[in-house]
Amino acid sequence: MLLAYILVPLLGAAIMPILRKIWQKGTDSVPILVTVYQIIITGWIAYQGIVLNGSLNLERWILDQVLALRLDGLSLVALLAIGLVSFVTVLFSLRYPLDEDRRPGYYALILLAVTGMNGLVVATDLFSMYVFLEIVSVASFILIAYQYDEFGMEGSFKYMMLSAVATVFLLVAVALLFAITGGVSFGELAQGVKTGGPVVFISFAFIFFALALKSGMMPFHGWLPDAYTASPAPVSILLAGIVTKIAGVYTMIRLVLEVFGFNSVFMNLLLVVGAVSTVLGAFFALGQKDFKRMLAYSSISQIGYIMMGLAAGTPLGLIGAVFHFFNHAIFKSLLFLNSGAVETATGTRNFDELGGLAEKMPVTGTTSVIGLLSTAGIPPLAGFWSKLVIIVALWMAGFKFFAFIAVFASIITLAYLLLLQRNVFFGKIKQGLEGIREVSPVVYWPAIIMAAITVFSGILFPLVYDKLLNPVNSLLGLLAK
Amino acid sequence: MNETNLWLLFVIPAIVGALLLVIPMTARYLRGVISTVTAALLVYLAINLWGQQIEINLPWAGFGIDFQLRYYGFSQFIVTAITMFAFLITLYSTKFMVDKPKSNQFYGFLLLTEAMAIGAALANNLIVMLFFWEGLLITTFALISLGSEKAFQTGLKSFIIIGLSDLCLTMGIGIIWVQAKTLVMSEINLDTAGLNGVAFVLMMIGAIGKAGAMPFHTWIPDAAEDAPLPFMAYLPAALEKLLGVYLVARIALDFFTLTDGMRILVMSIGAITIIFAVMMALVQKDFKRLLSYHAISQVGYMILGIGTGVPIGIVGGLFHMINHAMYKCCLFLTSGSVESQNGTTDLNQLGGLWRQQPLTMICFVVAAASISGVPPFNGFVSKEMIFEGALEMGSAYRIFYVAAVLGALFTAASFLKLGHAAFFDKVDPKKPRVKDAHWTMQLPMIVLALTCIVFGVWHKLPLNGILKPALMESMDKVIDKGIHFEFGFGPLFWTTVLILTFAILNHWIGYKLTGKGLGASHHIYELPGLHQIYDLAEKQTFDPYVQGKRGGRYVVKGLFYIDRGVDWFYQKLVPATANKIAQLRQIHNGLYANYLSWSVGGLLLIILYFLLSVPK
Incomplete structure (x- = not known):
């Protein structure tokens, strides 16, 4: 069952070259089927767990002591987000102008990235985590530069080179920890790090550095705006929506939970770096003139939120972080979908050349307002609840100053997103844009789906909180042991 | 199975209503037919459920806010009545609305309103009730706005007035939540001391604001002129009274145990509403506007009856509620029938319609006799009960009895005038002759008129069959003894005879003075003192x-x-x-080396930080 999460997308990627030769039209359907399968199967497991047992149970699948996989509440949320975001990415790609010959390869890379993310999510040891992280990264490098354009190459290069630095340090840390503890599974590592000592702390520093770079926290974010902006529209949805979140944020949450524990040294660092990212990311976003670039900086800022929630070190903070992680996947991919739609329709992303599009593109305009309000944390949308939980958690954990920072950053978030709306969608239509039309349904339906998820998970928050997020807390029980 | 039926009761109209709003349809009658069939289905469902006790509890928002519904004696009465009125009015609208502008949205909102009203009556959690209650506010606004050009302004007015009273209701609920520590309606039981008294008053404002008592009434006469007519028969005449008075009854009987002071407050509101609204009604010159003032005045009776706290008064108040819904609905429908055939409801231009619209006339006479309290129609029975309730309060409260009697007198007088002017006065010979309305419009009127007679002559039937089970639970708290639902032909009967005699006498004098049926109230209008007040009222000073x-x-x-x-x-x-x-x-100058140096700098800082904080 669990292995299917890795094998199904991998198989999908593997048959792409064959399908390309024998039935090229069929290549479109494979990634859709795979992602839909993932959504359904994850939803089914969640439903089963919630309805039959009252909460999500842990499922464990071990292969010959070699590869241990595990599914719990946290990974279920992540798997659901992966399924949803990759599904809308694939839908968006259907009409995206790619070289038809290279389209199957493109799908194969997306499926490969999904494979890597799924593997990362269910892995239970640091080394397989590293391997899957590399799978995701390599797939992303190629995807960013898939159109052979200059910017894509540049973005891809920066991402790759900085990632390489990160992975080197990650690998060194894995080696160091292996040397001390004699194992790489989370359980063994957790036992080992209790002994403490400089080597453990050095490896902590390396891991922190690697994951902070992967998730694009300041000041390790240099690659992120370029990579997000330069990649083809659907790739930036995947990248911003889920890839960096899984590669950086999920791994951070997982390692904190399973290995590091909520130790105050680590938590304080996370808190400060998170706060810096939150505030500076928002400020940088405020100054942008490019739709996608603004969203990229917004991503940095939102990741800061997630980290701050995690760093609160309380069950409530963890819930807030996980929920914001999920929400961010949804609303950021929604906003990137909108930016893709705008780019498809008008051919530009520059605010100076855009304006008044809501009139001509009602669906895109409306869904982007929902995405913006959710990002800025306006009730009753999902983003409001997760931010609220994070802020409350920070306050209750005694980090009142950081709670204020979170509120403050939230205001700036609203400011720059309103700026975006005003420049792109509201007001009078810009000269030369009178002829544009709403994008095709394949492009705007994903946006509607994402907007609906944001709205409903916000309105039904008590339900989500009770059934989906509270079980995440049971992980803390693992920690206590 | 029954639970499913209970869900269907408000889910079906909500879904069908929403669909009717979004599905574009060009067929003229299809919408009407779909909504009529839906409304009929709901009547069937409601009758099917009759007599059962169902409770639904679903976790919803947490913190004691659960999705709780309760179907029992009281709510079954309200819900069944709502479905029946909705059905009759939908049927009536199929013909009335067919060529009106925006009739496509009308049915959608009609059914949504029904869904909201049923939900509000079923709710057993104050927040759930508030949810449906506010939904009703929106659909009310939408329905009014569908009318003539001025209708949007009137809709806005109603929205603000009801919205304000709903705000009070919300605050009242908030206080109750704090004081009673529960939101479950069947578990709340407070006194009216201190903060509880504030909650009581706020809740009461919300309830009577919905019912349309003074001073929350001013949008109703405006809506009578601007909104589509079936709306008037549907909401202000029927549904809002049902819900508003239902909530008044729940507040006064279940949620709070009233002190004498609170009782006097409630009864005063009732008495003031009766007198002032009926005086305004007396001088109106428009069929619908006159009716709308009566819709306000009659609420006063219900509130007065419930406010007495005497069993017969309470039963009378609720009986008056259902009776009023029937005859006022019927009266509005007759006015619609007159409007659709003559193109106007201005009494100056009407007259002699009894020849041309005999069925409408008969229905009007029956309903008017009911509202005027002519025996043996239903209005007579319930008014008598309220009189008796007011008398039983004791001699110190005689003033309320007087107010009720005066109200009855002027009600009778104004309906003599209205009927005379519209149906029996001399015809303008130039005016074209008209035919009576379509059967789909007559059928609801006839049904309502017949029920008025049935409920009057065989009043034991509704009293024992409907109101007794409805009040069984609440009345236990009011008295320990058995409830007496009897009323007799005692001295009160002769009061009624006296009232009617005076009313006829007054009408005769007015008619002789001006020579017109419409002028029958003119001598009251010209009374010194009153005249000035009327002038101010017409300038909307009040x-x-x-x-x-x-x-x-x-x-x-x-x-x-x-x-x-x-x-x-x-x-x-x-x-x-x-x-x-x-x-x-x-x-961010885009140089890779730059970014790399930041990263490495960050890494060094991290390592430094970790080394410094390593426990020695």
Whole structure:
């Protein structure tokens, strides 16, 4: 069952070259089927767990002591987000102008990235985590530069080179920890790090550095705006929506939970770096003139939120972080979908050349307002609840100053997103844009789906909180042991 | 199975209503047919459920806010009545609305309104009730706005007035939550001391605001002129009375145990509403507007009856509620029938319709006799019960009895005038002859008129069959002894005879003085003192909405300056700051080496930090 999460997308990627030769039209359907399968199967497991047992149970699948996989509440949320975001990415790609010959390869890379993310999510040891992280990264490098354009190459290069630095340090840390503890599974590592000592702390520093770079926290974010902006529209949805979140944020949450524990040294660092990212990311976003670039900086800022929630070190903070992680996947991919739609329709992303599009593109305009309000944390949308939980958690954990920072950053978030709306969608239509039309349904339906998820998970928050997020807390029980 | 039926009761109209709003249809009758069939189905469902006890508890928002519904004696009465009125009015509208503009939205909102009303009556959690209650506010606004050009203004007026009273209701619920520590309606039981008294008053404002008692009534006469007519028969005449008085009864009987002071407050509101609204009704010159003032005046009776706290008064108040819904609905429908055939409801232009619209006339006479309290129609029975309730309070409260009697006198007088002017007066010979309305419009009127007779002659039937089970639970708290539902032909009967005699006498005098049926109230209008008050009332001096709007001008001015300030903040300060900060992005010069150096610098800092904080 669990292995299917890795094998199904991998198989999908593997048959792409064959399908390309024998039935090229069929290549479109494979990634859709795979992602839909993932959504359904994850939803089914969640439903089963919630309805039959009252909460999500842990499922464990071990292969010959070699590869241990595990599914719990946290990974279920992540798997659901992966399924949803990759599904809308694939839908968006259907009409995206790619070289038809290279389209199957493109799908194969997306499926490969999904494979890597799924593997990362269910892995239970640091080394397989590293391997899957590399799978995701390599797939992303190629995807960013898939159109052979200059910017894509540049973005891809920066991402790759900085990632390489990160992975080197990650690998060194894995080696160091292996040397001390004699194992790489989370359980063994957790036992080992209790002994403490400089080597453990050095490896902590390396891991922190690697994951902070992967998730694009300041000041390790240099690659992120370029990579997000330069990649083809659907790739930036995947990248911003889920890839960096899984590669950086999920791994951070997982390692904190399973290995590091909520130790105050680590938590304080996370808190400060998170706060810096939150505030500076928002400020940088405020100054942008490019739709996608603004969203990229917004991503940095939102990741800061997630980290701050995690760093609160309380069950409530963890819930807030996980929920914001999920929400961010949804609303950021929604906003990137909108930016893709705008780019498809008008051919530009520059605010100076855009304006008044809501009139001509009602669906895109409306869904982007929902995405913006959710990002800025306006009730009753999902983003409001997760931010609220994070802020409350920070306050209750005694980090009142950081709670204020979170509120403050939230205001700036609203400011720059309103700026975006005003420049792109509201007001009078810009000269030369009178002829544009709403994008095709394949492009705007994903946006509607994402907007609906944001709205409903916000309105039904008590339900989500009770059934989906509270079980995440049971992980803390693992920690206590 | 029964639970499913209970869900269907408000889910079906909500879904069908929403669908009717979004599905574009060009067929003229299809919408009407779909809504009529849906409404009929709901009547069937409601009858099917009759007599059962169902409770639904679903976790919803947490913190004691659960999705709780309760179907029992009281709510079954309200819900069944709602479905029946909705059915009759939908049937009536199929013909009436067919060529009206925006009739496509009308049915959608009609059914949504029904869904909201049923939900509000079923709710057993104050928040759930509030949810449906506010939904009703929106559909009310939408339905009014579908009328003539001025209708949007009237809709806005109703929205603000009801919205304000709903706000009070919300605050009342908030206080109850704190005081009673529960939101479950069947578990709340408070006294009216201190903060509880505030909650009581706030809740009461919400309830009577919905029912349309003074001073929350001013939108109803305006809506009578501007809104589509079936709306008037549907909401102000029937559904809002049912719900508003239902809530009044729940508040006064279940949620709170009233002190004498509170009782006097409630009864005073009732008495004032009766007298002032009926005096306004007396001098109206428009069929629908006159009816709308009676719709306000009659609420006073219900509130007065329930406020007495005497069993017969309470039963009378609730009986009056259902009776009023029937005859007032019927009266509005006759006015619609007159409007659709004559094109106007201005009494100056009407007359002699009894020859041309005999069925409408008969229905009107029956309903008018009911509202005037002529035996043996239903209005007579319930009014007698309220009189008796007011008398039983003791001699100190005789004033309320007097108010009720006076109200009855003027009600009778104004309906003599209305009927005379519209149906029996001399015809303008130039006016074209008209035929009676379509059968789909007559059938609801006939049904309602017949029920008025049935409920009057065989009043034991509804009293024992409907009201007794409805009040079984609440009345236990009021008295320990058995409930007596009897009423006799005692001295009160002769009061009624006296009232009617005076009314006829008054009408005769007025008719002789002016020579017209419409002028029958003119001598009252001309009375010194009253005349000035009427003039002021016509200038809307007593309309809190209009006065509030006048007072609001200064608030608006203040808000204007605040708005300018906010504009300056967003349009001047923020872009300026943004520009300053935008220069920060210069440090992102796109050089890989630069980014790498940041990263490595960060790494060094992290290592330093870890080394410094390693426990020695």
